[in-house]
Amino acid sequence: MIPYGQHHIDESDIQEVVNVLRxxxxxxxxxxxxxxxxxAEYVNVKxxxxxxxxxxxxxxxxxxxxxxxxxxxITSPISFVASANAALYCGGKVIFSxxxxxxxxxxxxxxxxxxxxxxxxxxxxPVHFAGLPCDMQLIKSIADKHGVxxxxxAAHALGAKYENGDMVGSCVYSDATVFSFHPVxxxxxxxxxxxxxxxxxxxxxxxxxxSHGINKLDDPMEFPDQANEDGIPTxxxxxxxxxxxxxxxxxxxxALALSQLKKLDKFLDRRRELVKKYNxxxxxxxxxxxxxxxxxxKSGHHLYVLRIDYKSLGVSRAELMRELKLNEIICQVHYIPxxxxxxxRKLGFNPEDYPNAYCYYQEALxxxxxxxxxxxxxxxxxxxxxxxxx
Numbered sequence: 001m002i003p004y005g006q007h008h009i010d011e012s013d014i015q016e017v018v019n020v021l022r023x024x025x026x027x028x029x030x031x032x033x034x035x036x037x038x039x040a041e042y043v044n045v046k047x048x049x050x051x052x053x054x055x056x057x058x059x060x061x062x063x064x065x066x067x068x069x070x071x072x073x074i075t076s077p078i079s080f081v082a083s084a085n086a087a088l089y090c091g092g093k094v095i096f097s098x099x100x101x102x103x104x105x106x107x108x109x110x111x112x113x114x115x116x117x118x119x120x121x122x123x124x125x126p127v128h129f130a131g132l133p134c135d136m137q138l139i140k141s142i143a144d145k146h147g148v149x150x151x152x153x154a155a156h157a158l159g160a161k162y163e164n165g166d167m168v169g170s171c172v173y174s175d176a177t178v179f180s181f182h183p184v185x186x187x188x189x190x191x192x193x194x195x196x197x198x199x200x201x202x203x204x205x206x207x208x209x210x211s212h213g214i215n216k217l218d219d220p221m222e223f224p225d226q227a228n229e230d231g232i233p234t235x236x237x238x239x240x241x242x243x244x245x246x247x248x249x250x251x252x253x254x255a256l257a258l259s260q261l262k263k264l265d266k267f268l269d270r271r272r273e274l275v276k277k278y279n280x281x282x283x284x285x286x287x288x289x290x291x292x293x294x295x296x297x298k299s300g301h302h303l304y305v306l307r308i309d310y311k312s313l314g315v316s317r318a319e320l321m322r323e324l325k326l327n328e329i330i331c332q333v334h335y336i337p338x339x340x341x342x343x344x345r346k347l348g349f350n351p352e353d354y355p356n357a358y359c360y361y362q363e364a365l366x367x368x369x370x371x372x373x374x375x376x377x378x379x380x381x382x383x384x385x386x387x388x389x390x
Contacts, residue, residue, distance in 0.1 A: 004332040005184040006370045016259040031251035043169030045196040047203035054155045054180025056247040057193035058086040061176045064205045065149040067092040071122035077337040077357040079127040098354040105134040123149040128157035131300030136173035155180035156302035159268045169196045187260035189253040213244030271301035281382040287313045307363040332366045
């Protein structure tokens, strides 16, 4: 079977993990800071905090941005549920704003109108869908006009660049950016996430929240007399100064991620090469087209999504996916609109209120894209698709 996505692991990755298992700290050790420093340098940002997952990163960034029962969050209906759940974890409300049908990212014009309709919005989470960066310069200007924070969901976009050439994650247009290191992402840590920021106070807060709300770095003690005895520091003393979480990542995961990061540019080059071949192959088909058509040269190319007119084709998506599986090709759908999920429907959301997202969902199909996909496999995939879509 050819999967829609797959991680690449080589002997150097294995050896880095083995080295930690044999000689290093398994958690709360030096590999975590080493990984944070490496990511910060790669995206050119001041601070980075590694956490247990991309979802944890979104949650902590939302708390740090001030999402609470009185302050709400806007995000895209086309994303994994974690983007919206971050607001609910904080007790706040989530507000969805429709997508641009060409980029599958938040539409800035719609976002402006959404902000005008809602009070008490504290933050926006633009989602760089499939690795394609949103129009962050315009989104940031809209956010500034309304006095709201921006948290970029870049779970798909490590290695992507904005239009001006800056790296996604540099936070030139946001207060914080969130990455994921799930195995199907650009680099794999097993699980894991990261928050990047240029704001020192945000960095310190997220660092505390990552580990139970316990004071870190040189944060002042609330009971300094307990931190010293007769002028001598008490090495056991610590303070839980706010309600935090156990969102720590392990040194084992960071060792794997550091090894993977060394290969990221190679991974991205191969994905770009595969995308160019797909675009050329599918450019003249009657019943399907690439989902993203704007600025794709800046993308991290996490996914390759086709939009297929199943009605004109005379076959359902389920039937097509079954035929593809019989030909040993596994595809996926990214994503069911979040407002369509039962939990969100019970909150009063209707997916048809977001027509661009709803229309996209009716047509979307993610086809195989990953580093180890061979030229021969890609040619086979293209041939099978052309046959089935004829």
